[in-house]
Amino acid sequence: MYLESSYKIRDKYLRTDMLPTMFCPGCGIGSVLQFTLRSIEELGWKQDEVVWVSGIGCSSRVPGYVNFDGLHTTHGRALAFATGIKMANPDLKVVVFAGDGDMSAIGGNHFIHAIRRNLDVTVILINNFTYGMTGGQVAPTALKGLKGTTAPYGNFENPFDISQLAVAAGANYVARWSVFNYVQGMNSIKKALQKKGFSLVEFLSPCPVSFGRRNRMKTAPELIRWYQKITVPISKAKKMSPEELEGKVIIGEFVDRDRPSLDEEYERYKERAKKLMGWEE
Amino acid sequence: MTQIRIAGFGGQGVILAGVILGEAAAIEGLNVLQTQDYGSQSRGGHSVADVIISREPLYDVMVTKADVLMAMSQIGYNGAIDSLREGGTLIIDTDLVKSDREFIGAPFTRLAEEKVGLALTVNMVALGYLVAKTGIVKKESVEEAIRRRVPRGTEEINLKAFRIGYEEGAK
Amino acid sequence: MRYPFSVGRSDFIQGDEAIARAAILAGCRFYAGYPITPASEIFEAMALYMPLVDGVSIQMEDELGSIAAVIGASWTGAKAMTATSGPGFSLMMENLGYAVMTETPMVVVDVQRGGPSTGQPTLAAQGDVMQAIWGTHGDHSIIVLTPATVQEAFDMTIRAFNLAEKYRTPVVLLTDGEVGHMRERVNIPDPDEIERIYRKIPKSKEQGKYPFRDWDGDGVPPMPVFGRGYRAYITGLTHDERGKPKTVEAEIHESLIRRIVDKIEKNKKDIIDYETFDLDDADVAIVSYGIASRSAIRAVKILRKEGIKAGLLKLNVVWPFDFEMIERIAERVNRIYVAEMNLGQVYHLVKEGANGKAEVELIPKIGGEVHTPKDIIERVR
Numbered sequence: 001m002y003l004e005s006s007y008k009i010r011d012k013y014l015r016t017d018m019l020p021t022m023f024c025p026g027c028g029i030g031s032v033l034q035f036t037l038r039s040i041e042e043l044g045w046k047q048d049e050v051v052w053v054s055g056i057g058c059s060s061r062v063p064g065y066v067n068f069d070g071l072h073t074t075h076g077r078a079l080a081f082a083t084g085i086k087m088a089n090p091d092l093k094v095v096v097f098a099g100d101g102d103m104s105a106i107g108g109n110h111f112i113h114a115i116r117r118n119l120d121v122t123v124i125l126i127n128n129f130t131y132g133m134t135g136g137q138v139a140p141t142a143l144k145g146l147k148g149t150t151a152p153y154g155n156f157e158n159p160f161d162i163s164q165l166a167v168a169a170g171a172n173y174v175a176r177w178s179v180f181n182y183v184q185g186m187n188s189i190k191k192a193l194q195k196k197g198f199s200l201v202e203f204l205s206p207c208p209v210s211f212g213r214r215n216r217m218k219t220a221p222e223l224i225r226w227y228q229k230i231t232v233p234i235s236k237a238k239k240m241s242p243e244e245l246e247g248k249v250i251i252g253e254f255v256d257r258d259r260p261s262l263d264e265e266y267e268r269y270k271e272r273a274k275k276l277m278g279w280e281e
Numbered sequence: 282m283t284q285i286r287i288a289g290f291g292g293q294g295v296i297l298a299g300v301i302l303g304e305a306a307a308i309e310g311l312n313v314l315q316t317q318d319y320g321s322q323s324r325g326g327h328s329v330a331d332v333i334i335s336r337e338p339l340y341d342v343m344v345t346k347a348d349v350l351m352a353m354s355q356i357g358y359n360g361a362i363d364s365l366r367e368g369g370t371l372i373i374d375t376d377l378v379k380s381d382r383e384f385i386g387a388p389f390t391r392l393a394e395e396k397v398g399l400a401l402t403v404n405m406v407a408l409g410y411l412v413a414k415t416g417i418v419k420k421e422s423v424e425e426a427i428r429r430r431v432p433r434g435t436e437e438i439n440l441k442a443f444r445i446g447y448e449e450g451a452k
Numbered sequence: 453m454r455y456p457f458s459v460g461r462s463d464f465i466q467g468d469e470a471i472a473r474a475a476i477l478a479g480c481r482f483y484a485g486y487p488i489t490p491a492s493e494i495f496e497a498m499a500l501y502m503p504l505v506d507g508v509s510i511q512m513e514d515e516l517g518s519i520a521a522v523i524g525a526s527w528t529g530a531k532a533m534t535a536t537s538g539p540g541f542s543l544m545m546e547n548l549g550y551a552v553m554t555e556t557p558m559v560v561v562d563v564q565r566g567g568p569s570t571g572q573p574t575l576a577a578q579g580d581v582m583q584a585i586w587g588t589h590g591d592h593s594i595i596v597l598t599p600a601t602v603q604e605a606f607d608m609t610i611r612a613f614n615l616a617e618k619y620r621t622p623v624v625l626l627t628d629g630e631v632g633h634m635r636e637r638v639n640i641p642d643p644d645e646i647e648r649i650y651r652k653i654p655k656s657k658e659q660g661k662y663p664f665r666d667w668d669g670d671g672v673p674p675m676p677v678f679g680r681g682y683r684a685y686i687t688g689l690t691h692d693e694r695g696k697p698k699t700v701e702a703e704i705h706e707s708l709i710r711r712i713v714d715k716i717e718k719n720k721k722d723i724i725d726y727e728t729f730d731l732d733d734a735d736v737a738i739v740s741y742g743i744a745s746r747s748a749i750r751a752v753k754i755l756r757k758e759g760i761k762a763g764l765l766k767l768n769v770v771w772p773f774d775f776e777m778i779e780r781i782a783e784r785v786n787r788i789y790v791a792e793m794n795l796g797q798v799y800h801l802v803k804e805g806a807n808g809k810a811e812v813e814l815i816p817k818i819g820g821e822v823h824t825p826k827d828i829i830e831r832v833r
Contacts, residue, residue, distance in 0.1 A: 015685070018696055048681040053524070064685050064697065069678040071527060072687035072697075073520065074550050080517035084524025084532070085678060087508045088482045092528065092679045110520075113513035266508065273503035277456070300464075300635060307464035307637040315464075315635040340749040342630060342822050 001183060004041060006034070013037045013047070015067045022061055026212075026220035028179040028205030029059050029126055035182060036095070036124055037066070039189040050093045053082045055107060057099035058133045058207075059126035076107025079114040082121050083262075090263040093193070094120070100127040100141040104160045108140075115169035118197040120261040124189065125162060125200060128207035136210035143230075143247060147214045163202050167255045172197035174254040178204040178227040181251065188253065197261040204231070204249065282335040283417055286347040286364055287407075288357030291328045294404030295353060297430065299330025302408060304426035305418040306332070312339040327360050334417060351411050352378050353389065353403065372411055374403075385414060387449045393442060402442035409446025420447060453643060456504040460642040467605040467631040468535075470638050471561055472497030474609035475533050477640075479648050480559070481507035482532035484521035486514055486540060489573040490629035491563035494535040515540035519547040519560065526556045527686065529653075529677040531613055535561035537629075538580055539570060541587070548622055549588030550688045552712065555664070555673065557616035557623075557651055559609070564628040566820055575820025576630035578742055578793035584624045585771045591709050593716040595623045595723055596771040598742040602636035608768065614649040615723060619715055620672050626770070628793070630743045630822055651675050660684060664708065665693035671715030716772055725768040726777075730756060734763025736832055737781050737810075739802050740791040741767035744823050748791050751828035762832055770798055778805025782812075791815040791828050 023029050040050065052068050054060035056075035063070030073081045082094050103111050103125055114121070130148055131137040138148030138155045141162060145154040163176045173195040175188035185203060192199035206212065206223035217223045227249075234252030237245060274280055285302065289295040296317045303315035311334050318329045331344040346366035352358035352373045358380065365371055365382075373380055376388040387410055393403040405427065412423055424440060431439045457463070457473050465473070472494050475483070483502055485495035495509070502509035508525070512518045518534040525532040536544060541562045551558055564580045566572025580587075584596045595615050599605040605627055616623040652674040654660035660682030664673050673693075676682035689697040690705045698704040716723065729752055731737060736755075740748040745766040755762040765781065778801075782788060788810050790799040799814040806812050815831050817823045 015683075017694070018685070047683065049679060051678050061697075064687065064695075067683055069527075069676070069683055070685045071524065071678075072685070072689070073523075074546055074688060077516060077520045077547065080512060080520035081524035083510065083512070083517070084482065084484060084521035084526075085528055086524075087510060087521070088525035088530040088532070089528040089679055109513050110517055113517070266510075270503040270506065277504060279454075279456075279504055303635055304464040307462060310462075311637075313464065313635075313637055316630070316633065339636070340746040341825075342634070342743060342746050343824070345824060345826075 001186070004038065009034065009037050009041060012041070013066055015065060018065050021065055023058065024209040026206055026208040027058070028128065028203065028207070028220070029062065031179045031182070032124060032126055032185070032203050032205060033062055033066070035186045035189055039186055039193055043190060043193060045093065045193070049091070050095060051085055052095050052097060053078050053085065054097045055102040057102045057131070059097055059099040060102060062097040076102055076105070077110060078102065079107065079110040079119065079121070079123070083114060083117070083119055086120055086263060087266065090120070094122070095193070096121050096123045098123055098125050100125065100129065100162060101131050101139045104162050104165070105140045112165065112169045115166055115171045115198045117262040118170060118172060118259055120196055120263055121198060122192045122195070123200045125202040126205045127162065127202055128205050128211055130207055130211035132207040132210040136214055148211070149214070163200065163254055166198070166200045170198070170259065171200055171255060172259055173199035173256050175200075176202040176204070176249070176251050176254070178224070178231055178251065179206065180224050180227060191256070196264065197259055282333060282337065282339070282341070283349070284344045284347045285332045285334070285349040285351070285417070286344050286361055287330045287332070287351045287353070288361035289328055289353030290356050291326045293328065293353050294401070295328040295357070296330045298404040298408045299332050301423060301426045301430050302418065303332050304430060305422035306334045308422045308425055309418055311336060314339055314342065316343065327356050329357065329361060349411065349415055351407060352380075353407055354378065370415065372407070372414065374407065386410070389446065392445055392449065396445050397438065397442040399438060399442070402439060405439045405442035406446035409443040409448075410450035413447045413450025455643065456501045459640050462637050462639045464635055464637055465602065466493060466633055466635050467599070467602045467627060468493035468563065468633065469497050470602045470606040471535070471609045471625065471627070472501065473640065474606040475559070475613070476501055476505060476507070477643055477646055478531065478610045478613035480531045480533050480613060481505065482522065482525035482530040483507070483509045483534065484512050484518040484525070485534050486512055486518050486536065488537045488540045490565055490632045491535045491537045491561065493632065494561060494563070515543040516547065519544045519551070522558050523547060523551050523554070523556050526558050527678050531557070531617070533559040533561065535563065537563050537565045538567040541580060541583065545583070545587045549590060549592070551622040552588065552592045552594060553688045554686050555620040555675070555712065557620050557675070559612045559616055559623050559625060561625045561627065563632040564626065566818070572820050574629065576628040576743060576793065576822065577818065577820070578628060578744060578797070579818070580626065581770055581792070581794065581797040584626050591713065593713040594771060595619070595621060595716060596626050596769065597623065598626050598768060598770050599631055600742050600745045600766070602631065602634060603638050604768070605631055606638050606640070610646060614647065617649045617651045618672070619719065620651060620675055621716065626742070628743050653677055654682060657682065662693045663695055664691060666711060671711050671718065720772045720774060723769060723772055724774050727766045727768065729764040729766065731763030731765060731781070733761060734784075735761040735786050737763050737765060737785045737788045738791055738828065738832065739765045739767065739778075739788060739798065741770055741798065744791050744793050744817070747823045747825045748828055750825040751832070754825060754829055755832060758833070760833065767798070773801050773805070775801070775805035778802050779807045779809060782806035782809035785810055788812045789815050789828070789832055791823055793817050793822065
């Protein structure tokens with residue numbers, strides 16, 4: 001993989017007048033943003049044909065920093081806004097930058113229905129197991145036993161596996177990596193961006209300040225080492241028993257298929273309507 | 282201003298009869314309002330269609346004292362009879378409704394079954410009778426309204442039913 | 453342009469249907485909704501018509517999603533609408549505020565039914581007036597129109613789109629289950645004769661870069677269209693003219709919110725619409741709006757016959773509100789009655805406007821039935 005210089009990526013894609021970012025030292029969002037921008041650069045996409053949409057949370061601040069049209073919306077609703085954008089103008093390419101709380105808790109319903117419809121968007125999901133912006137409350141993705149300010153004695157609920165949820169709901173492309181897997185991560189983002197229909201790339205992404213501190217991992221390197229410990233590649237996971245997989249997070253490409261996207265289906269639907277009503281030109 | 286209330290049970294096509302009557306008035310350029318009231322059941326509950334027709338601007342939103350009440354079933358009659366003004370016209374299906382007030386009417390359901398050959402057209406038979414008796418709108422306007430409003434392919438049988446009711450009323 | 457319904461003639465249709473047809477004639481090409489009584493007929497009509505006019509009609513997972521999709525569509529340049537009733541309107545409050553804050557033109561129709569909660573799904577009410585005006589949190593202003601007839605439902609839908617586009621704001625068309633479901637004769641004009649207003653878009657890249665700057669001095673910034681190279685950034689956070697979040701600077705918050713409020717409040721004269729019946733020489737004024745105002749008109753006519761000098765002020769817009777006009781009326785009459793299908797909402801606005809110059813009394817009605825003229829006459833007589 002040939003990598004452009006970071007300066008070139010920065011100067012081309014970031015709004016310098018919106019900087020600095022609000023991200024804390026050790027935060028993984030910047031890395032995932034870089035993967036995404038490099039992927040767009042490699043694909044040669046024009047900035048003016050891409051709209052970035054987000055909800056609420058640290059990762060949702062990303063559209064403000066990048067030099068594209070951007071809609072920073074309400075908590076959990078990014079995909080519903082994106083549905084309007086994509087369906088009203090299918091020529092636009094839509095990137096949704098989101099956090100795990102945004103997508104799987106308050107936005108869970110929009111998430112599964114956008115996938116069910118196979119809305120043609122790419123979701124780049126930052127999973128840090130926590131609500132970072134509001135100070136480290138537990139998220140629905142938090143593995144059992146992890147601590148947060150709203151479960152100070154260790155999470156007692158079962159976690160959501162967002163990627164598996166997306167596969168089950170019918171996404172065309174789903175992959176999960178940690179920020180440490182940057183080559184695989186970038187390859188997955190490139191595939192996801194090019195995929196018609198719903199695509200999701202989930203990243204385990206360090207939040208040392210709100211999450212790590214409460215779980216004896218005060219720095220990003222400690223969190224990355226922890227990811228190395230808890231992640232299992234999908235090929236290896238297939239040979240493991242459920243007991244062995246307890247507390248592990250599977251990484252890799254989960255699905256890659258080509259079901260028709262919502263806007264493609266709607267085009268056909270319009271034709272059907274005109275035919276049924278005798279409206280053909 | 283004329284207030285007309287059509288009352289029956291769900292499935293008799295009461296509301297469609299009201300809509301067609303209203304459409305006919307609209308075709309004639311009259312001011313007209315049509316509302317409906319029905320229970321939550323799609324079939325078998327009471328069903329009421331109100332039509333108010335006026336040459337003046339129409340402000341009223343409900344039938345307060347009906348000039349014409351057409352009762353197509355006993356359940357409809359029982360619920361609506363108090364809304365008929367004194368001296369108002371009461372039209373009933375004489376097979377299905379018993380009334381102690383002065384009335385006119387015909388066995389609409391029987392006519393639909395025997396003369397039209399389709400019980401479902403009872404609403405059009407009754408509407409024909411009402412139009413003939415009251416002269417509230419022209420026969421031709423109702424026929425045009427039927428063509429606009431009934432499901433495609435059923436225009437002829439509905440028109441037939443309307444004419445049979447109309448002839449019965451014109452006797 | 454071919455329309456999937458007859459135009460340039462009158463038709464006999466329900467209020468909900470009239471709203472859908474008017475929206476399409478106003479240029480609406482995006483509709484997102486969720487089924488709810490008594491608003492579903494609007495959605496069903498849109499579902500029937502939109503594919504034929506190359507527009508979009510989509511059923512979302514809930515009303516949170518419906519209004520969100522409509523806002524998203526608006527930023528691509530589309531005229532967009534959603535419709536609902538009380539329970540769904542409550543869910544929409546969050547993103548209605550987002551539309552206010554981001555100055556997104558759109559139309560929300562609330563076909564009111566009895567509430568609170570699930571209440572009386574099939575029956576009419578006017579209990580959502582204060583919610584329409586103040587339901588979303590934080591300081592703001594909004595436009596709320598109240599049709600009383602099927603013709604007004606049609607005409608005000610077109611006006612709602614025009615006001616939304618002109619002032620770059622969400623507009624609420626506040627109707628009710630009675631107007632929504634009743635059929636009346638409606639004049640559907642020739643499409644060429646319909647006045648359609650379209651939003652201002654930036655005249656240059658520079659203008660597009662500052663989507664919240666009052667470039668023209670009218671309080672309404674030109675609105676960028678996504679995908680046309682403006683690279684606009686839009687956020688519901690308090691933002692500067694560039695769109696950059698500025699969440700702790702008091703003066704930035706103040707200038708943004710004051711402009712958003714002022715663009716509506718300072719254009720009251722243009723936005724407000726009302727009709728009067730026999731009001732000029734009246735001793736007693738009735739204030740009413742929407743479906744209730746029809747019985748009020750009849751009541752005034754009957755009272756006049758009885759020799760009581762009653763008059764009516766029929767509000768076609770309940771926000772912004774002309775408090776000064778109410779005071780002028782209060783100076784001339786002995787008493788003002790407010791007839792509305794709730795336990796007192798516009799009543800409070802009228803009372804504030806009357807400013808003690810006349811007694812203000814409420815003629816409430818709840819339960820699902822519209823006031824009868826008698827309900828009003830007996831109170832006034």
